Amino acid sequence: xxxxxxxxxxxxxxxxxxxxxxxxxxxxxxxxxxxxxxxxxxxxxxxxxxxxxxxxxxxxxxxxxxxxxxxxxxxxxxxxxxxxxxxxxxxxxxxxxxxxxxxxxxxxxxxxxxxxxxxxxxxxxxxxxxxxxxxxxxxxxxxxxxxxxxxxxxxxxxxxxxxxxxxxxxxxxxxxxxxxxxxxxxxxxxxxxxxxxxxxxxxxxxxxxxxxxxxxxxxxxxxxxxxxxxxxxxxxxxxxxxxxxxxxxxxxxxxxxxxxxxxxxxxxxxxxxxxxxxxxxxxxxxxxxxxxxxxxxxxxxxxxxxx
Numbered sequence: 380x381x382x383x384x385x386x387x388x389x390x391x392x393x394x395x396x397x398x399x400x401x402x403x404x405x406x407x408x409x410x411x412x413x414x415x416x417x418x419x420x421x422x423x424x425x426x427x428x429x430x431x432x433x434x435x436x437x438x439x440x441x442x443x444x445x446x447x448x449x450x451x452x453x454x455x456x457x458x459x460x461x462x463x464x465x466x467x468x469x470x471x472x473x474x475x476x477x478x479x480x481x482x483x484x485x486x487x488x489x490x491x492x493x494x495x496x497x498x499x500x501x502x503x504x505x506x507x508x509x510x511x512x513x514x515x516x517x518x519x520x521x522x523x524x525x526x527x528x529x530x531x532x533x534x535x536x537x538x539x540x541x542x543x544x545x546x547x548x549x550x551x552x553x554x555x556x557x558x559x560x561x562x563x564x565x566x567x568x569x570x571x572x573x574x575x576x577x578x579x580x581x582x583x584x585x586x587x588x589x590x591x592x593x594x595x596x597x598x599x600x601x602x603x604x605x606x607x608x609x610x611x612x613x614x615x616x617x618x619x620x621x622x623x624x625x626x627x628x629x630x631x632x633x634x635x636x637x638x639x640x641x642x643x644x645x646x647x648x649x650x651x652x653x654x655x656x657x658x659x660x661x662x663x664x665x666x667x668x669x670x671x672x673x674x675x676x677x678x679x680x681x682x683x684x685x686x
Contacts, residue, residue: 425653426653428649428650429446429447430446430650431446432446432650434647434649435649442650449650449651449654450651450654455630455633456638458630459634459635460635462630462631462632462633463613463614463635466548466549466552466616467610470552470553470609471606471609471613473549473550473553474552474553474560474609475605475606477561478557479595479598479602481499481564481565482562482563482565483564483590485499485561486569496565499557499561500559502555502557503558507555507618507619510551510554510555510619511623514551518533518537520535520537538627538628539628544624544627544628544632545631545632547623548620548623548624551619551623552619556609560605560608560609563601564598564605567597567601568594571594571597575593575597579592602674603670603671603673603674606670607670607671610666611667615636616634616636617636617640621637621640626638635662636659639655639656640652
């Protein structure tokens with residue numbers, strides 16, 4: 380009787396993994412080239428331009444730290460920085476809880492919730508300039524929604540008073556971007572195992588207890604990601620504020636991005652405008668790293684840890 384020899388299992392070739400790694404590295408080169416061409420190189424150019432004197436048309440002349448001294452000693456910089464952080468904090472405080480609530484609601488299995496998810500996502504598809512023009516027309520005290528419906532509460536000068544104008548900016552920003560963050564939370568909630576809720580239900584926990592004891596803890600890293608997008612994105616609010624209030628009344632809504640535009644393209648001071656651009660990048664990096672540290676970004680835990 381002939382015996383069959385056991386099959387020979389070939390050991391993995393060491394060069395195979397190296398080949399796959401090399402292939403992945405080659406595939407990442409286009410993305411790296413785009414990042415260098417549209418991210419790093421322009422940033423280096425803006426940094427170099429902050430040490431020059433240029434009106435945007437003529438010759439560029441070296442100016443040393445003159446632009447930096449001009450911007451850093453200008454009281455308007457601190458005011459614009461304060462307004463920027465105020466818009467950032469208030470918009471985060473409005474968007475985060477509403478986005479979580481809407482995301483949890485849309486994560487249900489009912490069919491009508493899919494339709495609501497599509498409807499909620501529509502504001503994000505609209506242009507910020509178009510949204511600003513629409514709200515500016517609706518809030519006009521003479522010809523807007525309040526005057527048309529004869530409602531004194533809506534017929535106020537919303538964009539002519541500092542606190543009201545700032546509140547309108549926060550409302551419009553939240554109205555536009557809550558759908559995006561709700562979509563993030565919706566996907567995160569659907570990744571939470573149903574067994575956790577079933578176990579809590581067996582223990583007698585209601586919906587509110589399950590929300591605070593299961594849903595919110597499991598959304599920890601999603602909240603950090605969403606908050607990072609909100610905070611860093613709020614530094615670039617320009618078109619909506621420019622069309623809606625133009626930074627007014629006075630300088631009540633003059634954020635750093637708008638201040639950069641007015642210095643560079645209205646006052647033709649590209650050097651100081653480049654300084655503000657560099658400050659925006661530094662503030663964004665610091666805030667992103669801080670949020671990453673607060674959220675435990677150095678670890679690799681999953682959202683489903685402990686499930």
